[in-house]
Amino acid sequence: MQQLLTTTLSGLTLGFVYAAFALALVMIWRSTRIVNFAQAPMAMITAYVALVLIDAGYSYWIGFAAALLAGFLLGSLVEWLVIRRVDASNPINPVILTLGLFIVFHSLAALIFGSRFRSFPAPFGLRGFEVGDTTVALTGFGIFTILAVLVAVGGLVLLFRFTDVGLRMRASAFNPEVSRLLGVRVGRMLNLGWALAALVGSLSGLLIAGGGLVHPSYMDPVVVYGFVAAVLGGLDSPAGAVLGGLLLGLSLSFVSGYLGSELVAMAALVVLMAVLLVRPGGIFGGIAERRV
Amino acid sequence: MTTLTVQGLTVDYGPVRALDGVGFEVPGGITAVLGANGAGKTTLLRTLSGLVPARAGTARLDATDLLRTPAEEMTRVGLAHVPEGRGVIAELTVEENLHLGALGARAARRGTASRFDLTRVYELFPVLGERSGQLAHTLSGGERQMLVVGRALLAEPSILLLDEPSLGLAPRVVAQIFALIRELVDRDGLTVLLAEQNARSALSIADRALVLGLGRVVADESAAALAGDDRLRHAYLGA
Numbered sequence: 001m002q003q004l005l006t007t008t009l010s011g012l013t014l015g016f017v018y019a020a021f022a023l024a025l026v027m028i029w030r031s032t033r034i035v036n037f038a039q040a041p042m043a044m045i046t047a048y049v050a051l052v053l054i055d056a057g058y059s060y061w062i063g064f065a066a067a068l069l070a071g072f073l074l075g076s077l078v079e080w081l082v083i084r085r086v087d088a089s090n091p092i093n094p095v096i097l098t099l100g101l102f103i104v105f106h107s108l109a110a111l112i113f114g115s116r117f118r119s120f121p122a123p124f125g126l127r128g129f130e131v132g133d134t135t136v137a138l139t140g141f142g143i144f145t146i147l148a149v150l151v152a153v154g155g156l157v158l159l160f161r162f163t164d165v166g167l168r169m170r171a172s173a174f175n176p177e178v179s180r181l182l183g184v185r186v187g188r189m190l191n192l193g194w195a196l197a198a199l200v201g202s203l204s205g206l207l208i209a210g211g212g213l214v215h216p217s218y219m220d221p222v223v224v225y226g227f228v229a230a231v232l233g234g235l236d237s238p239a240g241a242v243l244g245g246l247l248l249g250l251s252l253s254f255v256s257g258y259l260g261s262e263l264v265a266m267a268a269l270v271v272l273m274a275v276l277l278v279r280p281g282g283i284f285g286g287i288a289e290r291r292v
Numbered sequence: 293m294t295t296l297t298v299q300g301l302t303v304d305y306g307p308v309r310a311l312d313g314v315g316f317e318v319p320g321g322i323t324a325v326l327g328a329n330g331a332g333k334t335t336l337l338r339t340l341s342g343l344v345p346a347r348a349g350t351a352r353l354d355a356t357d358l359l360r361t362p363a364e365e366m367t368r369v370g371l372a373h374v375p376e377g378r379g380v381i382a383e384l385t386v387e388e389n390l391h392l393g394a395l396g397a398r399a400a401r402r403g404t405a406s407r408f409d410l411t412r413v414y415e416l417f418p419v420l421g422e423r424s425g426q427l428a429h430t431l432s433g434g435e436r437q438m439l440v441v442g443r444a445l446l447a448e449p450s451i452l453l454l455d456e457p458s459l460g461l462a463p464r465v466v467a468q469i470f471a472l473i474r475e476l477v478d479r480d481g482l483t484v485l486l487a488e489q490n491a492r493s494a495l496s497i498a499d500r501a502l503v504l505g506l507g508r509v510v511a512d513e514s515a516a517a518l519a520g521d522d523r524l525r526h527a528y529l530g531a
């Protein structure tokens with residue numbers, strides 16, 4: 001019973017982080033039909049921004065806010081400098097490009113911040129709550145993680161559903177040419193989409209880093225998990241990405257808790273292959289195939 | 293009243309010359325752009341609204357140089373373009389499609405003096421009001437055409453470009469929509485450039501007609517004169 005609860009709670013916490021990362025991937029896929037392989041190192045860079053500020057004596061929250069802002073700006077910059085210049089008529093071009101960015105950001109981080117492991121603080125306790133004489137695996141930082149992702153997802157839902165900018169962004173993603181004819185500055189909207197996606201990616205990077213160690217590759221496993229979560233959700237559906245992330249976090253936590261932690265990465269890939277083979281449109285059926 | 297003036301407009305798609313020195317003037321009212329499939333009607337409209345670059349020529353909407361205006365600024369200079377295939381954004385609701393149109397209106401055109409607001413569009417097309425919360429992909433072809441016309445009107449255009457609005461619609465629906473367009477022109481001073489293969493329907497509401505053949509203007513006269521010109525009708529309109 002104790003282990004079941006622990007496994008479930010730690011799986012949920014991790015699931016929220018994967019959900020955020022998957023959501024960032026889906027936002028970019030939906031609007032530009034690009035899988036952003038560079039999203040993990042982009043998040044990694046911004047975690048270093050936070051770390052540098054925190055090490056310089058600023059509070060965790062200053063570092064946190066600066067990292068999110070850095071993520072927003074980095075996403076915008078990458079779209080503007082690189083992505084909009086690529087000829088996407090051949091789908092392999094953007095793949096090579098974001099893989100190239102992946103390597104560039106890694107090298108830059110190693111060059112600027114060094115490649116040794118550095119510990120990253122957490123703003124809340126990392127010990128579980130004690131209920132009677134048992135310890136529940138939900139930590140203060142775990143609760144913060146869940147709330148932070150919920151706030152981010154809620155904010156995006158409000159933005160996309162209930163604001164003019166959100167409507168313009170959705171229209172640009174669905175039909176760029178018609179949107180232009182309606183006076184939507186589509187390039188600007190796609191840029192904003194990249195910026196917001198990178199911000200959400202940064203959030204997941206900060207949540208993974210909190211109370212742990214960062215180094216230039218610390219986010220790389222999350223690429224795999226985030227991608228699996230996004231594919232689980234159908235790659236085109238933000239809600240699917242969030243559900244996919246939660247489901248994956250829970251499944252992997254159970255694999256780790258009951259079968260052994262060395263099997264986690266393999267389990268994720270098995271899930272990925274199973275979904276691609278059996279339900280390539282994602283497991284949450286009924287999500288309409290994108291019209292071409 | 294808005295005047296569209298086009299001179300020497302030439303457009304190439306790689307080695308293919310789609311428009312070859314097209315010139316005409318639209319002084320208001322409804323001008324039909326007729327011609328067989330492949331004559332260059334869509335290319336003409338897409339070039340005017342900035343989606344296709346011109347190789348040579350000029351196009352002015354009153355004081356605005358259209359060839360130097362990016363497509364996303366067109367609604368703000370008073371030009372609305374309903375593309376071939378209608379351009380409904382299927383994943384958005386009817387009301388979201390309409391709201392998007394209103395967002396494109398230039399600031400000075402919004403508000404007090406507006407001829408077209410959501411209420412007016414729902415009056416013109418009551419079915420859109422009934423279906424305002426539905427996703428646009430649930431609409432029939434005729435309803436979609438009403439949606440895109442309503443959406444274009446919300447941008448408060450001075451000139452409206454329509455590309456084959458009759459395509460795939462029942463004759464009764466075409467008649468209904470064309471009658472409404474005529475009414476908007478007479479009542480609200482809208483100027484319309486109407487590209488159609490359906491010459492008979494287009495000529496029934498047009499003031500003037502321009503016939504394109506292989507990228508050139510082969511006739512430019514009053515709609516009544518063209519309707520009575522058997523030689524031209526046989527040669528270029530297949531009717």
Ligand SMILES: Nc1ncnc2c1ncn2[C@@H]1O[C@H](COP(=O)(O)OP(=O)(O)O)[C@@H](O)[C@H]1O
Pocket residue numbers: 305308309310327328329330331332333334335336
């Ligand atoms: N995107 C394109 N690329 C190459 N050729 C095109 C393209 N669009 C149209 N064309 C060619 O330009 C000519 C005019 O086409 P179009 O403007 O679509 O005519 P219409 O609308 O009158 O049917 C045709 O010969 C057509 O094949």
Ligand SMILES: [Mg+2]
Pocket residue numbers: 333334335376456
């Ligand atoms: Mg055409």
